[in-house]
Amino acid sequence: MITDIITIIKDYWLLLLIGQYPNGPLGGLANTLILSALSIALAFPISILFALARLSKWRALRWPVTALVYITRGVPLLMLVLWSYFLVPLLTGADVPSFVTMLTTLVFYQGAFLSEVVRGGIVALGHGQMEAAKALGHSYLGAMRFIILPQALYNMIPSIISTFVSTIKDTTIGYVINVPDLTFAASQVNNQLLTQPFQVFLILAIVYYAICWSLTKVANAIEQRITRRRAGPSRTVVAPLAPSKILSEQP
Amino acid sequence: MSGFDLSAILKDPASVAMLLHGVEMTFVIFAGSWLLAMVLALTLLSIRFSPFRFGEYVVAAYVSYHRNVPTLVQLMLWYFGIFTLMPNGLTSWLSAHNAETIFAIIGLGLCQAAYFSEDLRSGLRSVSPGQMEAAKALGHGYLSAMRFVILPQGVRNALPPLINHSVSLFKNSSLAIIIGAPELTHAVKEIENLSFRTFEIYLIGTVLYLFFSLLIMGAGAYLSLRADPVRRARA
Numbered sequence: 001m002i003t004d005i006i007t008i009i010k011d012y013w014l015l016l017l018i019g020q021y022p023n024g025p026l027g028g029l030a031n032t033l034i035l036s037a038l039s040i041a042l043a044f045p046i047s048i049l050f051a052l053a054r055l056s057k058w059r060a061l062r063w064p065v066t067a068l069v070y071i072t073r074g075v076p077l078l079m080l081v082l083w084s085y086f087l088v089p090l091l092t093g094a095d096v097p098s099f100v101t102m103l104t105t106l107v108f109y110q111g112a113f114l115s116e117v118v119r120g121g122i123v124a125l126g127h128g129q130m131e132a133a134k135a136l137g138h139s140y141l142g143a144m145r146f147i148i149l150p151q152a153l154y155n156m157i158p159s160i161i162s163t164f165v166s167t168i169k170d171t172t173i174g175y176v177i178n179v180p181d182l183t184f185a186a187s188q189v190n191n192q193l194l195t196q197p198f199q200v201f202l203i204l205a206i207v208y209y210a211i212c213w214s215l216t217k218v219a220n221a222i223e224q225r226i227t228r229r230r231a232g233p234s235r236t237v238v239a240p241l242a243p244s245k246i247l248s249e250q251p
Numbered sequence: 252m253s254g255f256d257l258s259a260i261l262k263d264p265a266s267v268a269m270l271l272h273g274v275e276m277t278f279v280i281f282a283g284s285w286l287l288a289m290v291l292a293l294t295l296l297s298i299r300f301s302p303f304r305f306g307e308y309v310v311a312a313y314v315s316y317h318r319n320v321p322t323l324v325q326l327m328l329w330y331f332g333i334f335t336l337m338p339n340g341l342t343s344w345l346s347a348h349n350a351e352t353i354f355a356i357i358g359l360g361l362c363q364a365a366y367f368s369e370d371l372r373s374g375l376r377s378v379s380p381g382q383m384e385a386a387k388a389l390g391h392g393y394l395s396a397m398r399f400v401i402l403p404q405g406v407r408n409a410l411p412p413l414i415n416h417s418v419s420l421f422k423n424s425s426l427a428i429i430i431g432a433p434e435l436t437h438a439v440k441e442i443e444n445l446s447f448r449t450f451e452i453y454l455i456g457t458v459l460y461l462f463f464s465l466l467i468m469g470a471g472a473y474l475s476l477r478a479d480p481v482r483r484a485r486a
Contacts, residue, residue, distance in 0.1 A: 070465075071457075071461060073418075073464070074422075074460065074461040074465055074468075076422040076424075076425035079436065079453070079456060083453055083457070086449050086450070165319075169321035169322070172324060173323060173426070175323065175429065176428070183324065183327075197335055198328070198331075198335060198336055199332075201324065201328040201331055202328065202332065204324055204328075205320045205324050208320050208321055208324055209315075209316060209319045212318075212320070213315065216318075
């Protein structure tokens with residue numbers, strides 16, 4: 001069993017790492033990581049806009065975004081992927097690669113989830129910060145930009161990392177529209193070997209485990225540091241952080 | 252293909268039958284894996300609270316694996332991997348009895364058990380140790396203190412994450428399409444292939460998923476309200 005696994009890794013490590021790259025599209029683990037990093041990078045600004053819209057005093061802004069967030073939370077990601085697979089080519093009129101389809105879906109989906117985290121971070125800061133900033137002559141946007149968001153986002157770093165972890169896990173769903181990622185590469189290997197599906201998928205699980213486990217460790221370490229920093233040198237007041245999402249992210 | 256027309260699907264008896272069967276199977280998978288997950292979570296929890304150090308490591312490893320590996324990969328490992336390693340008699344029995352659905356229930360249930368057990372554990376841990384001491388000072392034994400003082404508070408604290416994870420489990424049941432279980436997403440894809448009314452059938456599928464997710468969230472909110480004596484008295 002273990003020798004089988006070592007043989008598979010020896011024969012196919014390049015395919016699992018970068019897909020068929022020089023001869024075909026980039027794939028494998030590299031593509032999984034690029035896809036998740038890009039989606040988080042693009043989802044982040046969107047999530048801030050969503051959160052500000054949800055906290056806005058204008059209903060015309062608040063209600064549609066709230067509805068959007070609830071819809072995204074209530075519908076399976078798989079269904080959203082199918083939607084974009086159908087809608088994105090229709091709307092852009094071009095033959096879009098599946099990578100872009102998956103990226104669009106993930107940006108939208110994680111944007112909605114992250115917006116809840118951002119909103120929680122802003123609400124957890126309390127009214128006083130905004131009032132003090134206004135008393136010092138900041139406008140609403142200025143206070144947000146210079147006072148509220150820097151604090152809220154700093155406290156959110158662990159949640160952002162854990163969202164990154166769940167994004168890595170979510171990229172596997174791209175399998176249904178043939179995004180050339182790590183899962184896709186593994187199923188290619190499986191189709192070539194045919195006789196050792198358990199070994200192939202075990203390797204796949206181990207690789208995902210290694211990445212997600214280490215990132216979760218990093219997030220936990222940073223969270224502890226932030227808690228300590230917020231507690232201050234005297235360590236008498238332990239400020240409650242926004243509830244940690246690290247232990248509860250899905251899937 | 253003409254314009255937007257929901258009735259083309261909703262008036263077609265074959266499509267409606269497929270959709271209903273899809274909803275039914277989604278519920279079978281959801282309910283089955285939920286029950287499996289809850290039973291397993293309680294087992295894991297009691298192992299964790301038992302005095303044996305070894306059991307604690309085993310549970311921690313179980314939870315860590317199921318949280319850090321994508322659910323989809325877990326399902327694939329079960330259906331494409333472990334299924335083929337099983338003895339022949341079992342394999343043929345399973346194949347004759349909806350193997351896809353059974354493995355969807357096993358895979359999703361085992362995965363969700365990790366989340367449920369952590370929810371329950373953090374809920375119980377958030378009850379301060381003073382509660383147990385106070386209960387004992389008032390003459391409760393260990394079991395009766397657990398029954399009347401610790402568990403009601405702990406389960407109440409655990410309710411919100413448990414509900415969130417139940418909704419996720421419901422949504423994750425759509426992943427069963429990968430291993431070919433005949434659930435709702437599968438039915439949606441099938442009707443799409445037959446009718447070519449992609450927009451309409453996706454809309455119906457989305458609305459169905461959204462409706463049931465919101466139903467679970469609403470039921471959860473009601474349950475949390477009922478479980479909280481302070482808010483219940485005020486309501």
